[in-house]
Amino acid sequence: MESMTYEQTLLLAKAIVLAGQGIGAGLALIAGIGPGIGEGFAVGKAIETIGRQPEARSAATSTMFIGCAIAESTGIYGLLVGIILLFVNPFLKFLG
């Protein structure tokens, strides 16, 4: 196999970095599973509560929203990592 020039090596390295970033962003968004399950559980319980005690509707709803927003934050961290990997390309600068 003939040896590659510097430019070709750099191009290959960039391709590997970009591929890695794409895979990493995809993996980071697996973090969305947890909040999805958690929020579904919270909403289900809230509906159960409302069904049992219709007078507690407003309290249950507002508490549920707070809980959902807090449960969402882990998913948001994953999303942020994905966005940074896809759009900011933080690892490309190491290649010069």
Place this chain on the structure above:
Amino acid sequence: MDQFSTELAVEVTGPRKMITFLRGGEELFSISETVVTGWVIIIALFILIKILTHDLKVRPESKRQVLAEWFVEFFNNLVRDNMGEKMIGLAPYIATIFTFALTGSLMSVIGFRSMTVDINCTGTWALLTFILITYNKIKSNGLFGYLKGFAEPVAIITPINILSEVATPTAMALRMFGNISSGMIISTIVYAALTLLSNVFYNAVGLSFAALEYFKIFQVGVPALLSVYFDFFSSTIQSYVFIMLTMAYVGDAAGKE
């Protein structure tokens, strides 16, 4: 020969620099769009509140006084329900943070960039909450009791306690920033994709006049649906969550009675 560009142009950058101060051709410091938007909001809210509270009567006669009283009463009740009567002094702070966060996030509706897509902005608010938590902890336990609180229940978990103390404001800042900025990024991508779709459509049909450079047919209507969720719903919920968490943490630090 295609008239319109069919390149997808999306660029994600940090806070936009609006005003740059130069000295000898080099950048001395910059003022970001967040700061400018923040001051616009502060001045607008100041004028609004001056109008609402102008010429108050003991028995409210005007609608604006009723509105102002409802606003104050709402936040007083919220703080009283969540933190108890003795922390009622915090109600103006809570109202300020909520109003500022809500208007700052909703600035995207009228074409500015939301303040809360800048982590420095949400970070500042979270830092204020952190200062309040620490102040209330020291006030209710004493300085020694506050420091001793890190070594409870056993001394070996001190690093974990310190980590969880730092994690509180970090999580608050990142939650709001992440929600609003991811919404902005998704809206931007959708806008760019719709521009692309319109350009492909124009090229296929063969339309070409100058106004079409600014009028993209598929951008009408579709982004409004996204905006309802990402701008209105997300901003309101996140501002509400931010003040609820502030009240929960500070109330916890001060100790319920």
